[in-house]
Amino acid sequence: MDAVVVGAGVIGAACAEALSAAGLRVTVLDRGPLASATTASGEGNVLVSDKEPGPELALAQASRRWLPDLLAGLAEELGPRLSEVEWQPKGGLVVATAEESAGPLLEFAAEQRAAGVRADRISPERARELEPLLTDRVAAAVHYPDDAQVQPVLLATTLLAAVEQRGGQLLPGVTATGLRPGELLTDRGPIPCELVVNACGPWAGEFAARCGAPITVLPRRGVVLVTAPLPEVVRHKVYDADYVGAVASGDADLQTSTVVESTPGGTVLIGSSRQRIGFDDSLQVHVLRELARKAIALFPFLHGVPVMRAYGGFRPYTPDHLPVIGPDPRVPGLWHATGHEGAGIGLAAATGRLLAELATGRPPHVDPIPFRVDRPGVAA
Known part of the structure; x- marks a missing residue:
């Protein structure tokens, strides 16, 4: 299966890494440089301390448990030069x-x-x-x-380096303009694919509308x-x-x-x-x-x-403060991974893993229902 991730911030990078680890051929594109927008303007928070009990906390706990293992695996795969992310489990x-x-x-x-x-x-x-x-x-x-810190741009570029090493393609400076069956439309021409992930962060609502499936982000x-x-x-x-x-x-x-x-x-x-x-x-x-x-x-x-x-x-930002993760029932082949607000760094590892599990039919490690796109207030 071919997948295209639109958005090369930490959420898009985590989804791309997880999809490539599951065996998909992955292309990542971004209209700007890689990891240069929301991810570059964050502090690198990996927090469980700021979330009340509920779906987001469960996702944060899963991400915090998974991230050290993910980083260790990437260090072994990529070597120290490409895998340094300034991980600090300092509390x-x-x-x-x-x-x-x-x-x-x-x-x-x-x-x-x-x-x-x-x-x-x-x-x-x-x-x-x-x-x-x-x-x-x-x-x-x-x-x-269990609160921790990571350098957000380094985390994103490490995840993207793994995608590229596994045969994936990184396309900075390419703008996605729409979606039609079997291909993503861009300003550089169509890209054949079966699955498109909307990881456009604050611009996810704009891209979703271009695809005919508006969401409130x-x-x-x-x-x-x-x-x-x-x-x-x-x-x-x-x-x-x-x-x-x-x-x-x-x-x-x-x-x-x-x-x-x-x-x-x-x-x-x-x-x-x-x-x-x-x-x-x-x-x-x-x-x-x-x-x-x-x-x-x-x-x-x-x-x-x-x-x-x-x-x-x-x-x-989403009105109910929960990310949007999973397929869009209105447009076949369109998936979303957005709406994490300021918690994207800390939620990225579990978000990518969850999206890949859903895309490949594996049992999800956290309940995906609270993050579905067709919940009240999100699907416009």
Whole structure:
């Protein structure tokens, strides 16, 4: 079977890798450079700490379990030069800095523990042992040993390198324009195939409409600050308790919550913002100021640390906050893998595996029903 994946971000790359591992001949195309859009504007979060019990958490848990094995297999297949992704299973720390947010944080963690997440309530003193530069205004803290970090572009390009090594084809700079039986239409001519995966991220709704099967996927803007390189100053992925509420919110207005972490290169990444403003990619100074102000409240040492740059991007948002994974019953041969919003890095491994299982008739490792395209509010 021939498959074409439209979109060379981390979700498209994971689907392509899983399909090629299952024996399909895979072509990956993107209208821009590989892994240059949503994936390049992310932080590399591989989180279980920010998801309430339900289908997305189950997908995140499956992805977290599978990703280390997947990376080990790719390292053996590709060698060290092509498989370095800066994998850091460093754990996460969530803190409440006000008494009114302590109770909800601890209740949320208890619900997650009931769903199988390692969420360890720790004292404020223990939180500062884990993060010595953390504010002393800690009302409650939860340690998540399974939270991790990966360099998102390296992860995507490693997955794509495996596809290419197995005989697949990578076509950057090619735009998909539509679909008809047995072939994908592009601005470089048709590509024969039996299966097309819509992995266009925030632009998935646009491509789906071109194929005659519109879906509701909207862009949600996010911005990240990057400091100048420092010695290792933040040991975990640390965020405040408001982050979970911001992730789950469907509000279009600006929402910010603090996420702070160090990278192997020494920079500190500061997020996060969420805003539905279409595809407006202008950097808004008031958003940057809000991120900086909240980060300093969590880590006072950041006051006076220079910000080297800021970057932003669009995440694929669905109204029910769940990804869309699987076949589209309206158009034979059309499949979707999109709608992961800011969790795509952490959900990629399980998403690719699930899509390949469904495409090849193998038993799915997670329940695919919640992610079907024909659920209310998604199939337009």
